[in-house]
Amino acid sequence: MIQSLNKAGDADPLIRPKTIEDQISATLRLSISNLKARLSVTDRADPEFVQSETLVHLVRHGRRTSNQTLISLVLPVLLNRCETNLLVKVPDGQIPEAASLREEILGAFSELFASDGVGDAPVELDFYECKFNRAFRFFRIDMVRRETARLKPIAQTPEQDLDGEPDAYEDVFARVSETFQASATQENEVFRSELMDAIQGLPPEERDAVILVHVVGYKEESDDPDEETAATRCNCTGRTIRNRLTRAAAKLVRFKEAL
């Protein structure tokens, strides 16, 4: 019987995917040497690959049962995966002191396991037993954003009111939406990367308007006062959103014909 998760959302408690439940049950029955053999599989497509959600459970199980051998075997493997993720997602050069930040994220993540069951967030790891990659993404993004904010306090600059014609840039944003919806392939990887760099290089308010309207899918504004829009999400007027989009499009126009 696998320990159930405690973390309850407002609506429903968290539930592990069936495949994860099955894999946890199977791996808990393995000897240490057989588990080690399974952990040596690194190809995610291999049916023998042990999912990170399962690794989280095994480490927590080790903590609950004081099984230091299990912890010492599994936790470094999980941390190795996390470090690999961080090396790709927080590369050197993206922000100052990237290496230190990666190490800080990895260390802070390892401490979640030591604090499991105690403190302010005793069941935080429940999220990681359900959707590890997405939960770790939050953990990473959270720490990167706060470090970025610390290094570069946002300077508020007055926004220009433009009279340009937003429709003139529709093609640019159609390209942005298409690219976000298409899955990454080797062929479009370079284009995606360049477009992403350009979007990330936009002033924050312009970048947010582009993402909210053309990726998340909000209208710029609405006559319905109850409808959420990019304008309500950003606490500004629809005109301001359109101005931001116009300025952003002017900077992204070179991507219109590409792909």
Next chain:
Amino acid sequence: MTPTVTAGPPGLREALYALSIAKDIPDATLLDEMVRRYPQFGTELTEHAIAIAIDAFRGDSAVVAAEAARDPFAPSPAVSRAMSRFQNRLHSVSKSQIAPETKSLSIPSEAFNPFISLSREEFRSFAKRLNVNSVFVGKLRDRQIDPDYLTPGFQRRVADDLRAPLDLVVAHFAAAQTAGARGQFFKADGRPTNGGRQSFEEAVRSSGLSEAQQAALLAL
């Protein structure tokens, strides 16, 4: 640079996790739902949804490829240090969980004892890997050997065989001697003493080890 895990107002972290794990890229419907659920965090949820969308755009193919190419049992220095942080945090959590009245009766120990959580089977396995007997391992566990006589090579070997971070093992040996590992098993007639520490060579010579075992240890 010391960013720490977001504390924030109660519930914020849970709200952001809930948004993050719901979909690969949040859409307007999901974000609206989350803001309805956590209206006090509307701004934070919106900012985080934007950050997730940007992050997801780059995809995970590079991560998958890098992960497949990496030896899962070859921890980098960063992973080793993260393991160390885990052990240190575990130690402080364990200490804080000891009831005050129990604390006052116990002999204070300055470091986490990596032997204390070993089962009987693990204890024997460790002895086998180190090629020693349980008497000698008991001396290691109970800090009966003067740390000044322990060579770096020997401590490294113990850390490897224990599969524990080196600095944790070094800290264990350097810490004050205790009355023994509570909850551990003792094969000898009497419990370990709190007497003076032996030199490494004395400990090796007086543990009933074979000549070959003694020679191997003293060569480390």
